[in-house]
Amino acid sequence: MSGFLLKRFATFVATLVAASIVIFLVLEVLPGNPAEVILGPEAPPSAVAALAHKLGVGRPPLQRYLGWIEGMADGDFGTSYACDTPVVDLVEQSLAVTLPLALIAMTLNVALGLALGIFAAARHNRFADIAIMGLSQIGIAIPSFWFAILLILLFAVELGWLPAGGFPGWSAGLWAGLRALILPSVSLAIVQAAILARVTRSAVLDMLGEDFVRTARAKGLSRGAALRRHVLRNAMIPIVTIMGLQFSNLLVLTIVVENVFYLPGLGRLILNSIANRDVVVVRDVVMLLAAMVVAVNFTVDLLYAAIDPRLKLREL
Amino acid sequence: MSATATFPGRALGHWSFLVGGALTLALLLVAGLSLVWTPLSPYLIDIPEKLQLPSAQHWFGTDALGHDVFSMLMVGAQNSILVGIIAVSIGLGAGTALGALAAARRGWVEEGTMRLADFAFAFPAILTAIMLTAVLGPGIVNSILAIGIFNIPIFARVTRGAAKVVWERDFVLAARAAGRGPFGITLAHVLPNILSLLIVQATIQFANAILWEAALSYLGLGTQPPQPSWGRMLNDAQAQLFQAPWLALFPGIAIVLAVLGLNLLGDGLRDLLDPRLARSR
Numbered sequence: 001m002s003g004f005l006l007k008r009f010a011t012f013v014a015t016l017v018a019a020s021i022v023i024f025l026v027l028e029v030l031p032g033n034p035a036e037v038i039l040g041p042e043a044p045p046s047a048v049a050a051l052a053h054k055l056g057v058g059r060p061p062l063q064r065y066l067g068w069i070e071g072m073a074d075g076d077f078g079t080s081y082a083c084d085t086p087v088v089d090l091v092e093q094s095l096a097v098t099l100p101l102a103l104i105a106m107t108l109n110v111a112l113g114l115a116l117g118i119f120a121a122a123r124h125n126r127f128a129d130i131a132i133m134g135l136s137q138i139g140i141a142i143p144s145f146w147f148a149i150l151l152i153l154l155f156a157v158e159l160g161w162l163p164a165g166g167f168p169g170w171s172a173g174l175w176a177g178l179r180a181l182i183l184p185s186v187s188l189a190i191v192q193a194a195i196l197a198r199v200t201r202s203a204v205l206d207m208l209g210e211d212f213v214r215t216a217r218a219k220g221l222s223r224g225a226a227l228r229r230h231v232l233r234n235a236m237i238p239i240v241t242i243m244g245l246q247f248s249n250l251l252v253l254t255i256v257v258e259n260v261f262y263l264p265g266l267g268r269l270i271l272n273s274i275a276n277r278d279v280v281v282v283r284d285v286v287m288l289l290a291a292m293v294v295a296v297n298f299t300v301d302l303l304y305a306a307i308d309p310r311l312k313l314r315e316l
Numbered sequence: 317m318s319a320t321a322t323f324p325g326r327a328l329g330h331w332s333f334l335v336g337g338a339l340t341l342a343l344l345l346v347a348g349l350s351l352v353w354t355p356l357s358p359y360l361i362d363i364p365e366k367l368q369l370p371s372a373q374h375w376f377g378t379d380a381l382g383h384d385v386f387s388m389l390m391v392g393a394q395n396s397i398l399v400g401i402i403a404v405s406i407g408l409g410a411g412t413a414l415g416a417l418a419a420a421r422r423g424w425v426e427e428g429t430m431r432l433a434d435f436a437f438a439f440p441a442i443l444t445a446i447m448l449t450a451v452l453g454p455g456i457v458n459s460i461l462a463i464g465i466f467n468i469p470i471f472a473r474v475t476r477g478a479a480k481v482v483w484e485r486d487f488v489l490a491a492r493a494a495g496r497g498p499f500g501i502t503l504a505h506v507l508p509n510i511l512s513l514l515i516v517q518a519t520i521q522f523a524n525a526i527l528w529e530a531a532l533s534y535l536g537l538g539t540q541p542p543q544p545s546w547g548r549m550l551n552d553a554q555a556q557l558f559q560a561p562w563l564a565l566f567p568g569i570a571i572v573l574a575v576l577g578l579n580l581l582g583d584g585l586r587d588l589l590d591p592r593l594a595r596s597r
Contacts, residue, residue, distance in 0.1 A: 011431070015434065018435050019435070019438045022439075026448075026451060027447060027450060030451060037450070037451065137576065138572065138576060140575075140579060141573075141575035141576035142568075142571075143527050143530050143531060143547075143568070143571055143572075145530075145531060145534050146530075146550055146564075146567075146568035146571065146572075149553070149554055149564050149568070150564070150568070152557065153557065153564060157557060157558060157561060164557075248437075249440070253442075253531075255446075256531050256534065256535060259535060260554070270446060271535060271536075273450075274446065274450050274537075277450070279450060282446065282447070282450045286447055289443055290438045290443060293437070293438050293440065297438075
């Protein structure tokens, strides 16, 4: 493995460890007794003591931390206090909603954002460019959860074409499940596509002004061929950077949008767990989401190396 | 437009600066006015008057408890501005200090600061808010802290990148030759030279803070009732979506106008304060 990749991988692992320490400190050490947090201030001391014993609060923090990490490595995330079920099962059910939602939204975002951005750059300063940039400026300002509510108003309340919320489960059939994810993923994708279109446009415009593009045109390449072969490849670094950020963003924004549509994903799980003071579930889901964000960042680093081979040689 | 045109002259001809400035000014005026006057009290519960359509008495109608929506929107502007200003100040203060330190000291200080910034990106504002809420319970302070912490690495990166460029300039070399230390040079030369960049970034982050605050209040993690907030109003409106769909429109439009205004203002300021950055527009 080259120095660049090795260094990035070390950062990836170190970030995961640091994130787990911060989450553990904030959720388990800072509040003093997690059993008190779970049961609330009015709970009788005997109940608090019993739960504290069950959670192993008496053990030193370092031992508890290592126990948590070891458990996660074995696929044992602990037991939800509120549901009395293993957290792993809850997370698995939730991921079956959240991951497809994030992936569909990301696909829509990339298709729409790249196409509009490249089209706007190709029509620089003409009507289509100005219209796309104006619309994207408004798109960036729209909160995705409000856009989601507007979509519900139009497609569920007025037209009655799509469900206003809820999820029938994948057992009800692929189409029934996908139907429930259409409005949520569109509401997530449109706002992100507005951002991606702007970044794509300016990255492409930057490259169009470069000498090597002029050379390519001078040697007889058509506008389209120069765009495909020289401009896009070089414009990919800023575009991939922003796409990585957007995928992390989408994963986190599913928390909001799932709550608009009452989808039983990670976002519902985590908010319900907060309402139930179910610290064990909150801890594990926050760790999972943080790990996904870090993994996306690491993947983006790998993509950099694939796009620009010079990076692999350079010591960063 | 000549290159020597004065700032006010250029600003008056700049479309996005004008529109953004006007919208931002309107936001500030509404919030300021709401401190001394609203058509009705936004806290007044009037059940017989609930879910009214917009009328002469209730300009934007009433919600499920008979609150006057227009008055709530006005006071909600205060809330957005309060969260935005404090959260951006936290990010600007701590982030700029860290970024300037990284650029001035190089070596392991820079490496450490930037790894810290990388690490902070693993915690988007919502995750921080969720952790704080799980421990402290929901509230406006959580959303301010979460958005503020989220802003620190953003400002740290921007500051470091721009400050490193300034450190390469000849006048910094001259100052160093004259015996000024890194702290003095940072205050006298580096910060004044990156100020316009920071102002632009702060404006954009202010807009983002309003969006995050709305999302957190919508989820019930941020500002708590009876204090009106735009996000919370949308949450309440969703419960009445079939009986009173118009309730879901006004708070959303308020958010879009505020965020759009600040974003346009930021874009305009970027063009006007540093024409070199504007080449690709």
